[in-house]
Amino acid sequence: MNIEWYVVLSSLLFAVGAMGILLRRSPIVILLCLELMLNAGNLALVAFSQMVGNQQGQVFAIVVMVVAACEVVVGLGLIVAIFRRKLPLDVDSLRELKG
Amino acid sequence: MSATAWAWLVLLFPLLGSIVIGLGFKVIPTRAAGIVGTASIGLAFACGVAMLVNLLGQDPDARHHASSLWDYASAAGLDIKLGVYVDQLSTFMVLVVTGVSTLIHLYSFGYMRSDEGYHRFFSYLNFFVFSMLLLVLAGNFVLLIVGWAFVGFASYALISFWYRRTTATGAGMKAFVINVVGDIGLVLAAFLIFRELGTFDYGAVFAKAPQAFSTNEWTVTAICLLLLLGAFAKSAQLPLHTWLPDAMEGPTPVSALIHAATMVTAGVYLIARTHVLFVLAPTAADIAAFTGLATLLVAGTIALVMTDLKRAIAYSTMSQIGYMVVGVSIGAYSAGMFHLMTHAFFKALLFMAAGSIIAAMANEQSIDKMSGFGRAMRFTSIAMLCGGLALAAFPFTSGFFSKDEILAYATARGGMYLIFTVLGYVGALLTAIYTFRLIFRVLPGKPCPEAQELIDSGHVHHAHPFNPATGEEEDAEVGFPGAEHHIAEQSAPMRIAMGVLAFLALFGGLVQVPGVDETITRFLDPVFADSPLSEIVPTVGASWTGLAIGAAISLTGIGIAYWVYVLRPGASAALIRRLRPVHTLLVNKWYFDEAIDLLVVRPALAIGRFANRTFERVVVDGLVVGTEDVVGSGGRVVRLVQSGYVRAYALLLIVGFAGLALYFLLSSS
Amino acid sequence: MEAVLFFAAALGALGGAVGVVALRNPFYGVLALIVHLFSLAVLFLLLTAAFVAAAQVVVYAGAVMVLYVFVVAYVGGDTEPTFDPIPGQRFLAPLLGAALFIELSIAVLGSSLLALDTDGSNVKVGFGDPAGIGRLLLERFLLPFEASSILLLLAAVGAVVLAARRDEPGAGTPVPTSTGTPGESRPGEVGTGVPAGDPS
Numbered sequence: 001m002n003i004e005w006y007v008v009l010s011s012l013l014f015a016v017g018a019m020g021i022l023l024r025r026s027p028i029v030i031l032l033c034l035e036l037m038l039n040a041g042n043l044a045l046v047a048f049s050q051m052v053g054n055q056q057g058q059v060f061a062i063v064v065m066v067v068a069a070c071e072v073v074v075g076l077g078l079i080v081a082i083f084r085r086k087l088p089l090d091v092d093s094l095r096e097l098k099g
Numbered sequence: 100m101s102a103t104a105w106a107w108l109v110l111l112f113p114l115l116g117s118i119v120i121g122l123g124f125k126v127i128p129t130r131a132a133g134i135v136g137t138a139s140i141g142l143a144f145a146c147g148v149a150m151l152v153n154l155l156g157q158d159p160d161a162r163h164h165a166s167s168l169w170d171y172a173s174a175a176g177l178d179i180k181l182g183v184y185v186d187q188l189s190t191f192m193v194l195v196v197t198g199v200s201t202l203i204h205l206y207s208f209g210y211m212r213s214d215e216g217y218h219r220f221f222s223y224l225n226f227f228v229f230s231m232l233l234l235v236l237a238g239n240f241v242l243l244i245v246g247w248a249f250v251g252f253a254s255y256a257l258i259s260f261w262y263r264r265t266t267a268t269g270a271g272m273k274a275f276v277i278n279v280v281g282d283i284g285l286v287l288a289a290f291l292i293f294r295e296l297g298t299f300d301y302g303a304v305f306a307k308a309p310q311a312f313s314t315n316e317w318t319v320t321a322i323c324l325l326l327l328l329g330a331f332a333k334s335a336q337l338p339l340h341t342w343l344p345d346a347m348e349g350p351t352p353v354s355a356l357i358h359a360a361t362m363v364t365a366g367v368y369l370i371a372r373t374h375v376l377f378v379l380a381p382t383a384a385d386i387a388a389f390t391g392l393a394t395l396l397v398a399g400t401i402a403l404v405m406t407d408l409k410r411a412i413a414y415s416t417m418s419q420i421g422y423m424v425v426g427v428s429i430g431a432y433s434a435g436m437f438h439l440m441t442h443a444f445f446k447a448l449l450f451m452a453a454g455s456i457i458a459a460m461a462n463e464q465s466i467d468k469m470s471g472f473g474r475a476m477r478f479t480s481i482a483m484l485c486g487g488l489a490l491a492a493f494p495f496t497s498g499f500f501s502k503d504e505i506l507a508y509a510t511a512r513g514g515m516y517l518i519f520t521v522l523g524y525v526g527a528l529l530t531a532i533y534t535f536r537l538i539f540r541v542l543p544g545k546p547c548p549e550a551q552e553l554i555d556s557g558h559v560h561h562a563h564p565f566n567p568a569t570g571e572e573e574d575a576e577v578g579f580p581g582a583e584h585h586i587a588e589q590s591a592p593m594r595i596a597m598g599v600l601a602f603l604a605l606f607g608g609l610v611q612v613p614g615v616d617e618t619i620t621r622f623l624d625p626v627f628a629d630s631p632l633s634e635i636v637p638t639v640g641a642s643w644t645g646l647a648i649g650a651a652i653s654l655t656g657i658g659i660a661y662w663v664y665v666l667r668p669g670a671s672a673a674l675i676r677r678l679r680p681v682h683t684l685l686v687n688k689w690y691f692d693e694a695i696d697l698l699v700v701r702p703a704l705a706i707g708r709f710a711n712r713t714f715e716r717v718v719v720d721g722l723v724v725g726t727e728d729v730v731g732s733g734g735r736v737v738r739l740v741q742s743g744y745v746r747a748y749a750l751l752l753i754v755g756f757a758g759l760a761l762y763f764l765l766s767s768s
Numbered sequence: 769m770e771a772v773l774f775f776a777a778a779l780g781a782l783g784g785a786v787g788v789v790a791l792r793n794p795f796y797g798v799l800a801l802i803v804h805l806f807s808l809a810v811l812f813l814l815l816t817a818a819f820v821a822a823a824q825v826v827v828y829a830g831a832v833m834v835l836y837v838f839v840v841a842y843v844g845g846d847t848e849p850t851f852d853p854i855p856g857q858r859f860l861a862p863l864l865g866a867a868l869f870i871e872l873s874i875a876v877l878g879s880s881l882l883a884l885d886t887d888g889s890n891v892k893v894g895f896g897d898p899a900g901i902g903r904l905l906l907e908r909f910l911l912p913f914e915a916s917s918i919l920l921l922l923a924a925v926g927a928v929v930l931a932a933r934r935d936e937p938g939a940g941t942p943v944p945t946s947t948g949t950p951g952e953s954r955p956g957e958v959g960t961g962v963p964a965g966d967p968s
Contacts (some may be wrong), residue, residue: 005813009778009811011869014783014869015868017863018753018865018868021749021863022753023857023861024788024789024866025746031821031836036788039828042808042820055900056909058817062820063909066920068833071859074927076835076839077926077928077931082929083842092852096849098741744854746857749859750857753868756868757871760875767790
């Protein structure tokens with residue numbers, strides 16, 4: 001298969017993930033969409049790794065996975081903390097940054 | 100030591116005195132402050148004498164030296180130095196200023212003894228002498244302006260010395276504002292001189308001027324007219340004279356020093372110093388002369404009706420300076436300076452005597468309430484008489500020789516200038532009349548209550564302190580001429596000072612007797628040798644004829660005063676009734692104050708009010724508040740972006756990212 | 769053969785992605801993402817990245833997603849309200865998504881990224897296996913490796929701090945009060961009363 005297919009698929013998944021962040025209001029779902037975007041990036045990396053012929057892209061993809069895991073951990077910890085304080089789990093009502 | 104080194108010392112001592120007394124007023128005891136102040140001027144006088152001796156040892160035509168300590172600015176065509184110029188004219192002025200100042204300091208030592216502001220007084224007085232000497236010794240126009248401005252400040256500080264008195268502060272401000280008008284003229288003249296001649300230095304300016312300007316060219320006339328503006332403001336000539344009578348709010352020594360002997364003569368000195376320019380602009384010189392003549396006559400007439408003792412003497416000063424201005428404007432330079440010197444003597448003496456009498460009257464200055472002091476205060480009366488005789492140009496007093504010398508010169512110049520002679524003699528008559536009007540009203544006759552108190556008990560009358568002009572109560576801490584008053588009879592320093600001046604007033608003129616010993620003229624003439632007018636010299640015979648006429652007029656005037664005020668006591672009241680409109684005009688000082696109020700003060704206030712109400716509120720506030728509004732609304736608009744919604748921020752982020760990608764796409768294709 | 773697998777996996781990935789975005793209940797979203805992750809693992813296998821695929825399944829789908837499941841179970845999933853307070857968001861988001869996709873596609877397909885039009889280089893056997901990746905990680909990319917381990921530590925500590933239970937009044941153990949007659953003690957507590965004759 002042409003590498004182009006993989007890369008185009010990756011950009012499509014990335015766009016879907018971006019759209020999801022903009023459209024959904026539950027923080028959990030937003031985090032899930034973030035996962036989508038990261039995975040799309042992974043896909044592109046591995047595709048390029050295949051194209052170039054060495055494994056550095058795959059190593060990069062593994063590091064991205066590590067980073068994604070850390071970020072999920074912290075994000076979910078935040079959500080648990082919000083839930084514990086009995087605040088609504090809705091990014092649109094957490095508006096204190098309003099200028 | 101060279102003459103210029105002495106000149107620097109002359110400048111140094113009064114400045115040091117002022118600083119020492121001014122800074123050490125808490126630690127220096129009262130008497131010591133007075134001694135330090137007087138001694139510093141005395142030392143300056145000694146250095147002035149040394150300067151004179153040094154000069155006399157030189158060739159008469161080479162008696163001019165310049166010396167500078169450092170450069171203020173020497174770039175871009177400017178070359179301004181801290182420099183002095185020593186020649187016969189400046190030495191003469193230095194001697195007159197320091198000599199009379201020393202005596203006045205001595206007088207103040209006794210007169211101001213119980214004043215709370217004793218230290219402040221001596222500090223200011225020393226500073227004034229320093230500034231006057233700076234003005235006189237300056238070697239370039241910039242330093243002249245510095246000295247000029249300092250003198251103006253010192254005058255202001257001393258006029259409003261008793262600063263809790265509203266009349267005093269008002270008078271100080273009036274003096275300062277009018278002087279500033281003169282300062283403008285002087286500064287503009289300096290600018291013009293620099294523009295035309297490229298230098299500020301006296302020597303260079305006076306050398307280049309005859310080549311750079313043709314006679315009566317408009318630039319040099321403009322320069323001279325601007326110089327005259329400055330001179331007239333400082334010397335209280337018409338129309339910038341209104342500050343001088345009000346300046347009598349200051350303590351009597353101040354009136355004696357500043358407003359009789361020294362500061363008001365600065366204008367005369369200026370015209371004499373810049374005579375080279377005035378020779379090139381005869382029109383301006385004539386304007387100066389006629390203004391001096393007008394002042395002479397107007398002030399003389401006003402002095403006839405003044406009832407305030409010090410103000411009457413002030414108008415007399417104005418009139419005599421008119422003579423000096425006439426003298427140096429028509430070419431009688433040395434004569435004008437001689438009159439300056441003798442006037443310093445007898446006018447200071449008259450003020451001192453007046454101060455003594457006013458002290459005896461517990462600060463009452465109106466001659467309507469004074470009489471019979473001839474018996475109560477012998478010494479003061481004799482001093483006053485000496486001063487009065489000299490002022491009225493009684494034969495063989497100093498005033499006699501000096502005043503008539505100017506008029507003799509005017510006669511010798513002839514033509515149009517005979518007007519000066521004629522009207523000058525009219526003025527002399529007026530002078531004699533008003534001088535002896537004062538003397539005959541105050542000294543002889545039945546003693547008034549205060550005088551009686553002196554005769555009986557030897558105590559000086561004590562009145563409850565209040566300002567005679569406004570009736571408000573005096574501030575005994577500061578704004579009040581001391582709880583105790585000092586008269587000459589009870590104060591040795593005052594007597595010494597007045598004695599010396601009386602001697603000089605009577606016999607000081609004998610150094611310049613026409614045909615016998617013309618020391619002053621011979622000393623000063625080389626300074627003015629470059630003026631074609633100095634070639635006009637009245638013959639000895641003409642001089643003595645003039646002196647004879649002057650003597651006759653003086654005696655006539657004294658006689659008239661005697662007749663009106665002593666022989667026929669009701670005569671003056673009858674005259675006032677007959678000539679009521681004239682009397683009203685004179686009592687209101689020819690309405691100059693009212694005219695200036697109408698022409699200058701009210702429009703200025705109106706402009707100020709307009710600026711405040713309209714311009715400030717509409718334009719300036721509009722601009723400022725408008726800018727504020729614009730920025731505020733801009734901020735409000737921008738703030739809409741910060742909605743607090745995370746998703747909106749994410750949207751903006753993705754928009755930006757998409758935009759960037761688009762840009763890269765487009766730029767790479 | 770490869771093409772069929774590719775399209776199947778691609779469809780699965782896409783479907784999972786759309787499911788995450790579209791499904792209202794977050795729990796279903798989590799499930800959709802798991803499907804997506806598995807599909808991606810298949811794609812990785814197609815690209816001869818065996819270790820990465822395995823890591824994807826074990827770490828991502830196995831650990832991270834389990835974490836998600838726990839949190840969603842704890843927090844619960846409310847359906848979101850339909851009213852969107854941000855004006856224009858509902859309309860702009862798909863637009864931007866589309867714009868992003870189109871731009872990236874143009875970049876990939878239409879621009880001068882011509883090298884993409886290839887089947888990939890001929891890789892030898894053993895490409896993408898743990899040995900090679902391990903060697904790279906520990907030799908050439910040692911620093912990123914260590915850095916990511918520190919990052920993991922930080923994330924763990926941070927998460928614990930964030931979600932720690934804070935003591936609030938009213939919660940926790942009740943504070944003993946000294947009402948009641950002295951000498952009486954509550955079950956399980958040390959007597960607070962002062963017996964008579966006790967030197968104190």
